[in-house]
Amino acid sequence: MTDTLPTGATIGILGGGQLGRMLSVAASRLGFKTHIYEPGANPPAADVAHAVTTAPYEDEAALRAFAETVDVITYEFENIPTSALDILESLRPIRPNRRALAVSQDRLTEKAFLTDLGLKTAAFAAVDDAVDLAEAIAEIGTPAILKTRRFGYDGKGQSRLKSPEDAGKALADMAGAPSILEGFVNFTHEVSVIGTRSIDGQVACFDPGENVHRDGILHTTTVPANLTASQKMDAVLLTAKILNALKYVGTMGVELFVTPQGLIVNEIAPRVHNSGHWTQNGCAIDQFEQHIRAVAGWPLGDGKRHSDVVMENLIGADMDRVPDIAKEPNAALHLYGKAETKPGRKMGHVNRITP
Numbered sequence: 001m002t003d004t005l006p007t008g009a010t011i012g013i014l015g016g017g018q019l020g021r022m023l024s025v026a027a028s029r030l031g032f033k034t035h036i037y038e039p040g041a042n043p044p045a046a047d048v049a050h051a052v053t054t055a056p057y058e059d060e061a062a063l064r065a066f067a068e069t070v071d072v073i074t075y076e077f078e079n080i081p082t083s084a085l086d087i088l089e090s091l092r093p094i095r096p097n098r099r100a101l102a103v104s105q106d107r108l109t110e111k112a113f114l115t116d117l118g119l120k121t122a123a124f125a126a127v128d129d130a131v132d133l134a135e136a137i138a139e140i141g142t143p144a145i146l147k148t149r150r151f152g153y154d155g156k157g158q159s160r161l162k163s164p165e166d167a168g169k170a171l172a173d174m175a176g177a178p179s180i181l182e183g184f185v186n187f188t189h190e191v192s193v194i195g196t197r198s199i200d201g202q203v204a205c206f207d208p209g210e211n212v213h214r215d216g217i218l219h220t221t222t223v224p225a226n227l228t229a230s231q232k233m234d235a236v237l238l239t240a241k242i243l244n245a246l247k248y249v250g251t252m253g254v255e256l257f258v259t260p261q262g263l264i265v266n267e268i269a270p271r272v273h274n275s276g277h278w279t280q281n282g283c284a285i286d287q288f289e290q291h292i293r294a295v296a297g298w299p300l301g302d303g304k305r306h307s308d309v310v311m312e313n314l315i316g317a318d319m320d321r322v323p324d325i326a327k328e329p330n331a332a333l334h335l336y337g338k339a340e341t342k343p344g345r346k347m348g349h350v351n352r353i354t355p
């Protein structure tokens with residue numbers, strides 16, 4: 001197999017949520033077919049894919065059958081079991097590569113990787129028990145945040161320590177899971193960079209976006225972000241450094257804290273990212289198309305921004321506002337087709353653009 005996929009080839013996507021759905025749409029615009037692998041029934045991506053496999057990640061036969069129908073495998077989330085990846089990788093290329101997954105699946109490995117690259121992170125220490133936690137608090141101080149090393153998302157698996165007296169409760173919140181204590185970063189605001197690297201090492205980054213969270217979930221992303229020209233340059237260069245160090249192929253999200261002492265990397269996501277949804281209406285080539293181009297071995301597009309954008313996530317009951325949003329000029333709606341609205345569930349987003 002050559003590295004460059006021809007039109008008509010099939011891209012396998014692990015995960016059938018909204019990210020898989022939007023990847024699938026981008027792939028079909030370039031003439032590719034997609035095959036979604038998803039354990040849950042009726043995933044959002046199934047509406048827009050050529051084929052869907054509904055099976056758990058432990059089903060070796062289903063994994064093999066899936067891999068045999070696709071030309072390359074990519075994914076929309078990072079917590080794919082290692083055993084499934086071992087099977088899939090023996091049959092087809094996985095892009096982005098395993099190292100990117102291994103690094104980002106575990107907050108401790110991730111922080112070690114980033115600091116080895118010379119990038120700034122919050123102070124951190126591994127915590128497995130009360131003794132570790134007492135030592136970590138002595139070293140890092142409070143306020144601090146205890147986080148599970150794995151499987152945390154949208155602020156889940158985290159416990160804040162205002163003072164050392166909160167140690168017992170924080171440890172109980174981790175329910176025995178291996179954890180990491182992070183020093184609290186006094187940031188002024190949060191930004192992220194969405195960057196893509198191609199098979200031949202070309203790197204393209206979108207303009208940094210400024211992110212506001214509510215209840216631990218991304219609420220809005222605004223471009224342009226409130227950054228100086230040099231902060232913007234720094235954000236893009238450090239993203240390229242991460243992409244190159246991992247020999248990454250595909251799109252990645254890099255979340256940053258902006259502080260008077262410079263940019264501090266919060267975390268990296270080896271996939272298209274919620275804070276990059278603005279690119280769908282702010283750029284000719286969006287993060288999803290860049291990802292598909294990269295994993296298909298195509299040259300990257302120009303991700304230049306042509307408009308100012310505010311992306312707002314539509315979460316749970318925000319869906320009630322859709323009829324009104326649909327009447328707004330310059331508001332591009334992206335709904336995920338989820339059957340059931342639940343509090344905290346991402347149902348769609350809207351990009352309000354100012355050309």
Ligand code: AMP
Nearest residue numbers: 122145153154155182183184185266267
């Ligand atoms: P995370 O799941 O690690 O991205 O954390 C979710 C949110 O919690 C971040 O977007 C920040 O707003 C906040 N947060 C996480 N880690 C820290 C930290 N070390 N210091 C201050 N705020 C943090």
